[in-house]
Structure formats: C-alpha cells, structure tokens
Amino acid sequence: MRVTLQPVWTGVLFFAALGSSLISGVFFAFSTFVMRALARLPAPQGIAAMQSINITAINPLFMGVFFGTAALSIILMIAFWTRWREPAILCLFLGSLLYLVGVLLVTIVFNVPRNDALAPLDPHSAEAASLWSRYVSEWTAWNHVRTVAALAAAAAFVMALRTSSH
Numbered sequence: 001m002r003v004t005l006q007p008v009w010t011g012v013l014f015f016a017a018l019g020s021s022l023i024s025g026v027f028f029a030f031s032t033f034v035m036r037a038l039a040r041l042p043a044p045q046g047i048a049a050m051q052s053i054n055i056t057a058i059n060p061l062f063m064g065v066f067f068g069t070a071a072l073s074i075i076l077m078i079a080f081w082t083r084w085r086e087p088a089i090l091c092l093f094l095g096s097l098l099y100l101v102g103v104l105l106v107t108i109v110f111n112v113p114r115n116d117a118l119a120p121l122d123p124h125s126a127e128a129a130s131l132w133s134r135y136v137s138e139w140t141a142w143n144h145v146r147t148v149a150a151l152a153a154a155a156a157f158v159m160a161l162r163t164s165s166h
Helices: 007-040 045-057 060-079 085-116 126-163
Strands: none
Touching: 007 045, 007 060, 007 085, 007 126, 045 085, 045 126, 060 085, 085 126
C-alpha cells in the first residue's frame, strides 16, 4: 500500500535522510582514515589532535545537523505514530530508531564519555599515553556502530520516500 505524504512531511523526511547521510559521511571518514592517522602519530600528538577535534566539532553547523536530524526523527515518529504499520511509515520509523539509538544514544553513552576522559589530560603525561591506545580502539569501534546506524537510517528514510507517493 502506497502512502501519500503531504509535501511538508516529504520535506521533513528528505531532510532526515540528508542529515543522516551527512552524519554517516563524517563518521565514515573518522572510521576509515582519521582515527588511523591519529593512531600512527606519537601519543602526545595524536591526543592533542583529538582534543582539538573534539573542541572544534562543537560548532553550530555540525551540531545543527547532528541534533537537527535527531529532532526530525522524533517529529516524524510523533506525527505518524498511529500509521506505523504502513510500509513507508515502517521505513520512516526504522530510520528514526536507527538514528536515535544507533547514532544519538551511542554517541552520548559511549563516545562522549571517552572524549570527556581525554579532554583534561596533558597529552605528554603517562596517564594520557596509557589511555590513548584504549581510547583509539574503543572510540573507533563505537564510531563504526554510529557509521553503520547513520547509513542504515539514511537508507530507511530514502526507502520511506520511495515507498510513499508524492
């Protein structure tokens, strides 16, 4: 059964797909080469670079896309709560859940605490050096989860758009 979405909802869904795609691309870059490059540096340099990245990542553009996509996901779930059994809406719900759980929740529960633990350390300290290799491994593993979840969310949102008629 094809669902006809009003143009405003098609737009919200489009921007949720776009936001998920952008976030997936950022996380993909970190998973495939940024973290590998930082891990190849001497620990003090890698730590200092990651501390700087973590500070500069908190900016209106990135945070707007990151949290804006979460907000759109919540709005879509609320707006279509009673129609979740329809195929397009099921895809919409799947995309929203993937983003909210696999991206937002994983970030809050796993990546941010690691960033917070790294932030106050002197990059040249023994404590920082011992934390660094574990940080790179664990942070990157959770980043892989976020990457896959954001990409899957984007795909689900696109399927919702495709399944619905305009």
